[in-house]
Amino acid sequence: MNMIWRNCVCHLRQGKVPHRCQSGAHPVAPLGSRILTDPAKVFEHNMWDHMQWSEEEEAAARKKVEENSATRVAPEEQVKFESDANKYWDTFYQTHKNKFFKNRNWLLREFPEILPVDQNAKEKVEESSWDQIRSNFSRMQGTEAHCGESCVSSAPGNKGRPNFPNPDLEEHSEGPGKTGRFPGSNATFRILEVGCGAGNSVFPILNTLQNFPGAFLYCCDFAPEAVRLVKSHASYTEARCSAFVHDVCDDGLAYPFPDGVLDAILLVFVLSSIHPGRMQAVVHRLSRLLKPGGMLLFRDHGRYDNAQLRFKKGRCLSENFYVRGDGTRAYFFTKGEVHRMFCEAGLHEKQNLVDHRLQVNRKKQVVMHRVWVQGKFQKPLHWTQRGNE
Numbered sequence: 001m002n003m004i005w006r007n008c009v010c011h012l013r014q015g016k017v018p019h020r021c022q023s024g025a026h027p028v029a030p031l032g033s034r035i036l037t038d039p040a041k042v043f044e045h046n047m048w049d050h051m052q053w054s055e056e057e058e059a060a061a062r063k064k065v066e067e068n069s070a071t072r073v074a075p076e077e078q079v080k081f082e083s084d085a086n087k088y089w090d091t092f093y094q095t096h097k098n099k100f101f102k103n104r105n106w107l108l109r110e111f112p113e114i115l116p117v118d119q120n121a122k123e124k125v126e127e128s129s130w131d132q133i134r135s136n137f138s139r140m141q142g143t144e145a146h147c148g149e150s151c152v153s154s155a156p157g158n159k160g161r162p163n164f165p166n167p168d169l170e171e172h173s174e175g176p177g178k179t180g181r182f183p184g185s186n187a188t189f190r191i192l193e194v195g196c197g198a199g200n201s202v203f204p205i206l207n208t209l210q211n212f213p214g215a216f217l218y219c220c221d222f223a224p225e226a227v228r229l230v231k232s233h234a235s236y237t238e239a240r241c242s243a244f245v246h247d248v249c250d251d252g253l254a255y256p257f258p259d260g261v262l263d264a265i266l267l268v269f270v271l272s273s274i275h276p277g278r279m280q281a282v283v284h285r286l287s288r289l290l291k292p293g294g295m296l297l298f299r300d301h302g303r304y305d306n307a308q309l310r311f312k313k314g315r316c317l318s319e320n321f322y323v324r325g326d327g328t329r330a331y332f333f334t335k336g337e338v339h340r341m342f343c344e345a346g347l348h349e350k351q352n353l354v355d356h357r358l359q360v361n362r363k364k365q366v367v368m369h370r371v372w373v374q375g376k377f378q379k380p381l382h383w384t385q386r387g388n389e
């Protein structure tokens with residue numbers, strides 16, 4: 001614990017904020033700011049932000065992973081975890097219903113891109129914390145590396161957003177119009193949540209979208225029970241949302257809307273449950289769904305997260321990929337892997353950071369290092385699937 005404290009204080013003294021700094025000159029994300037400066041106070045809160053690992057802690061984590069990865073699940077047994085992946089998740093939702101995951105109430109704080117920047121709607125919204133967060137975010141956007149001030153539009157309803165052509169406007173009038181009507185075809189801002197589960201992100205988003213009449217939310221999951229749970233929720237309304245069963249690994253499956261119409265895609269703790277060999281194709285396919293300027297928003301398990309260290313021997317499928325007792329799987333990413341995967345799909349990195357915290361169980365008086373990777377990737381104007389514009 002002393003080592004953790006020393007690291008934190010050392011960074012504070014030097015005026016550095018460890019781990020929350022993004023790659024290159026990108027802005028720092030508005031993540032939490034509870035810093036542990038006095039080790040005696042560690043049990044005063046459930047979570048501490050910006051934690052640093054000491055070399056010893058990192059070496060111990062590496063050793064633990066080497067140990068729990070030494071024995072792999074037999075290849076013939078692995079086949080069923082892949083072919084029946086949706087069944088394992090379906091059983092998960094039949095068992096836990098919507099009680100397992102907590103509502104992702106942090107979502108709009110971390111990903112304000114989920115909301116349209118609509119001046120008319122904004123005027124109707126009371127001065128709220130979201131407004132504050134969004135204006136802070138817009139200010140930060142001004143320092144972005146890929147798109148300088150010259151490409152930020154001042155058009156009404158597009159304040160602070162890059163000036164990309166919108167397929168709904170005249171230049172792209174053959175877009176959705178040509179393909180006919182589809183759920184959300186009249187919307188001016190469309191979001192897709194992939195792997196929505198029981199709706200722990202869907203409903204906080206829908207709640208906020210009430211203030212944005214032009215916005216529409218799609219959400220999909222390959223577990224039919226998850227989609228049933230979302231559709232049976234009291235706040236589900238087809239006027240603003242469309243939930244559907246869909247396997248993102250199945251390239252041949254059509255989406256209920258055309259390519260190039262989404263403003264934002266949310267990938268929260270989903271890619272980690274997909275076989276690493278299939279992730280790149282999934283990211284490519286999803287990138288096609290975005291409008292130019294659209295954002296892919298990612299958050300998932302990070303390498304050496306406590307959840308990875310806790311796996312027992314015999315649960316490892318391949319490097320950093322494990323199967324839980326219920327047949328669902330989890331991969332643990334590094335920031336570099338995330339960068340490569342999304343950039344290979346032709347997207348531009350706007351944020352890519354490791355969110356490293358110390359989680360405290362005050363009752364048991366134990367601490368755990370939690371690690372998540374969070375990224376924001378934007379589709380450029382001239383997008384090609386290989387990433388070479």
Ligand SMILES: C[S@@+](CC[C@H](N)C(=O)[O-])C[C@H]1O[C@@H](n2cnc3c(N)ncnc32)[C@H](O)[C@@H]1O
Binds near residue numbers: 085249
């Ligand atoms: C860890 S849960 C996260 C659920 C939700 N995103 C959240 O944050 O609460 C992973 C979800 O991804 C879904 N999923 C996994 N692989 C999928 C695939 N190939 N296509 C669609 N959904 C998938 C699972 O059914 C599950 O609901």
